[in-house]
Amino acid sequence: MFKKNFRQDNATAYTMLLPILVLLTVFVVIPFVYAIRVSFYNWSFYQDSTFVGFRNFYLVLTDRLFGKSVWIGIKFALMVVPTTLILAFLFANVVKNISPKLSGFVKTSIYIPTIISGIVASVIFVFIYDYTGGLANYVLGLFGQEPKAWLAEVGSALPSIAAPAVWLGFGLTALIMLAGLHDIPESYYEAADLEGAGAFQKMWYITIPLMRNVILYLLVTGFTAQISQYELSLVMTNGGPLNETTTPNLYIFLHFRNDVMVGNSIAASLLLFVVLGGISAIIFRVLNSEKAVDG
Amino acid sequence: MRNRGLLTRAVLAVVGAAVAVVALFPLLWVVIAGFKGKTEVLATPFKFFPKQWLVENYTDILGDPLFRKTMLVTFGGAILFAVLALFVNASAAYVFARLEFRFKRILWVYVIMTMFIPGMAILLTSFIVVNKLGMLDTLAVLVLPGVASAGSMFFIRQFYLNIPLALEEAALIDGAGRFRIFTGIFVPMSFPVFVIVGIGAYLGYWNSFVWPTMTITNPNLFQIMQYLYNFRSERSSEMGMLMAGSALAAAPTLVLFLVFQKYIISGIKISGLK
Secondary structure (H helix, E strand, O other), X not given: OOOOOOOOOHHHHHHHHHHXXXXXXXXXXXXXXXXXXXXXXXXXXXXXXXXXXXXXXXXXXXXXXXXXXXXXXXXXHXXXXXXXXXXXXXXXXXXXXXOHHHHHHHHHHHHHHHHOOHHHHHHHHHHHOOOOOOHHHHHHHHOOOOOOOOOOOHHHHHHHHHXXXXXXXXXXXXXXXXXXXXXXXXXXXXXXXXXXXXXXXXXXHHHHHHOHHHHHXXXXXXXXXXXXXXXXXXXXXXXXXXXXXXXXXXXXXXXXXXXXXXXXXXXXXXXXXXXXXXXXXXXXXXXXXXXXXXX | OOOOOHHHHHHHHHHHHHXXXXXXXXXXXXXXXXXXXXXXXXXXXXXXXXXXXXXXXXXXXXXXXXXXXXXXXXXXXXXXXXXXXXXXXXXXXXXXXXXXXXXXXXXXXXXHHHHHOOHHHHHHHHHHHHHXXXXXXXXXXXXXXXXXXXXXXXXXXXXXXXXXXXXHHHHHHOOOOHHHHHHHHHHHHOHHHHHHHHHHHHHHHHOOOHHHHHHXXXXXXXXXXXXXXXXXXXXXXXXXXXXXXXXXXXXXXXXHHHHHHHHHHHHHHHOXXX
């Protein structure tokens, strides 16, 4: 792979790697090792810590609220990811077939929400869901429905937070899908046209099979990203009503903020790490092995 | 080759444009709500446009010295952050892409491994570390912890792997050092990838909220998202101003994006599947 490099460049290499190694060690690796240690201790800001073995993990795994938060995280991801993917897929097919001038404008517009912060998005959507003067209830009113307390009702709170998540994630997903669509050779469709295939058949037999990897990638990364979401519920509902919007990360974050004992929350975050970190490590391996060359 | 009817094309164009408008709608609404009177933002029935276009909300929030300062400090921090991130991650990317040295494999695994540690797992212990280092309430605590990023490094390295070896061979034969080759050949060629990584870093800094709220209590170093969040809880009746502030907080990012959109949108292609 590096045949051309006939000499070793130890000194230069170490000098140029020094910044990244120091920074990662101080701000990622040490906190991580420290977190592992703390998870085995009865640790708090105010007293000496004592070793408690796996007790923190036991406490977390038997905490009903943690179990619930994991379930909420899964529900949230199941609301956001398939919706985003289906909308983005359909939309990418639309954009591919419109004139380049218009598609430039469309691509820019749908990408803009992606650069908006979760905080600004939350502020916007809290106003949209406002009981008396919000857009959502105005639209309900047009259909003759009673107004709804979107963020305060158990049934509607989580879907109401899923909507801005879809809004924030839609643009990038659609553009990645579009890039995938452009990679499918046009000749496949031409051949299908000659055989007299309809639009639906072309999508089912050509587009979807060839997009399988892109879709799979978006599905998995989308799922890990959405299950880790917590800024939206932190700002919009603070986890309520009745913890219905407390995602796993929000559960952990609220514990950091309110508890004296932090061993539990750290144990919880490490458990999550094992699952989510494991998933992303697998994706990375798969992608890196196939795509490294033309990546 | 495709014999699409004119009608189909027209329908697709309309659908495309409609989705674009829907995607932009919440943002447009904020900008416009910023021109509304105090009680008008959430007036019933819902109205998109204000009865009267008032500029007070915008002038009031811009008149708040803390808001101006926060915007400036956050902007400066974000630029510094992006520049440092490019420097640190690009030099590492170059080393891993081109140089041979001892322990390369181990160091590579060490760096890449950090990509899979979720932020939440180290949020609290990072706080303890920066506290022990005496970094609380300094610019350093906002900037330094996120600068090194295995993900950005990896992304830049992928780009460097595709630069033909022939380009640097002549320079090597002429006896140019590896560092010279990096600054003289690689950096100038990196513009498209630097735009993507740099804007990504800028966005991450500008939009960050949780970390600043944990580490910054000195108003002189407040970050913009922190300001908006505090504004929302402390001055909740000033809705028009909050809308104006949110719109202004999104503005620098938007300008940056529109300037570089060509690179960002084509970058989605460079990254291929990723």
